[in-house]
Structures are given as structure tokens and as C-alpha cells.
Amino acid sequence: MNFFKIVLSAIYPNRCVACGEIIPEEESLCEFCSEFIEVCDSSKLCIKCGSLKKNCFCNKRSFYFDGFVAPFLNDKIARKVVYSFKLNRKERYCRFLAERMAVTVKQCYDVDFDYVTYVPMKISTVFSRGFNQSYLLAKELSKSLDIPLGFRFLKCVKNNKPQHELSGKERFENVKGMYSSVDLPSGANILLVDDIKTTGATLNECAKELYKSGAGSVYCVAALLSDKKKGK
């Protein structure tokens, strides 16, 4: 480590992204948070509907996307990291999440992706928040997986109610017609990125549009799977 790095790390020590405890330079989480963060075990996940196998609802609804995976479940530690990133745009939170998402994608999908793209945000939200967290995650993923970033493949064309205010069924209705997609190279394999998946309604609608525009396959990845029972 050079002198400036030593001085810098004395003033700004590396901290756990979840609890803020001082940790070694190369780590992202402290020992406690690494032990207790709830990882999303892909063997317990139904990749087709993107819910935990115990909550699988493939028999109730079919999805446009070809798969869904996530590195983390919606527990206290992972949620804190995701929301800190969503609210404060902390770069290292983004890098941490994207790194774990990249590992999950490599482990779970055997697909030659042509593009990484992301769920777009309503223009009013982009203005009030100042950034789209799914875009930032997709940009990091594109770098770490070495897959080109499909910029503005999807556009938000309707101003609907926020999804979190609605029940499971309402969410699927609410997102209908919300997105449009540009023409894609025919048969392109797309990795679609979002921050949190709850019902999958948003990803499903985006996948539908990407297919309409020529995609050959659409596989999804989010940082967090928020899998509640009763399809909420």
C-alpha cells in the first residue's frame, strides 16, 4: 500500500456496507454480517417464476421471462444494503451488490448473453431521486461480466401507481402497457436487471416488451428477492 493510501485509509477506514463496522480493506461485510446475511440459495429457488420453491406459483401464472435469480433474500442485512444504495447512491454498495449478482448469474445461467439491460424508471422518479439504481447495477454488471450494456432498450411510457402500494394481483394489472422497447438485434439474449423482485410483475412486463422487440431470450437478475407468501 502506498503512503497516500495508508493516510487515506486512516482517515476513511473501510467499513462494512451493512453495519458500518471498520473492516479490512478488501472486505465488504464484517464477520457478523457475512454470517447472518440471508443468501438466496438457488437450489431452493424455482428459476422459472423466480420464487422460492415453497412459494412457487408456476401453476397459477406463466411468465414471459426465462429465468430469475438473485444473490440475496429480503432479510434485515441485505435490505439495509439495498435501501442504503437506493436512497444514497453509495458507489460501494452498488459494487458490492453487482459483484454478488455477477457471481449468481455465472453460477445459475449457462447463456451467452448479448446485452445487459435494466428496468427503466418513471421520468418523475428519475428527477426526484437523481438516478435509476437498476441502471447503475446493470452498468456494474456489464463491466464485471464483460457483456455490452443495452442502454435505453426499455422505456417507461405510462405514469402508473407505485407498485409497493398494491397487492400481488393488482401489481400485474398496474404494469400493463407501462413499458415499450426499441428494436433489438433479432434473437438477442438479454440479461434484465432490477434491484428488488417481489411478484415479478415488473420484470414480466419488461420481458414481454423485449420479446416483442425481437429478443431471443430474457433472463432476469435482481439484488434481492422479496418473496412473501400469498403472491404479495
Ligand SMILES: [Zn+2]
Ligand atoms: Zn457488518
Ligand SMILES: [Zn+2]
Ligand atoms: Zn415456479
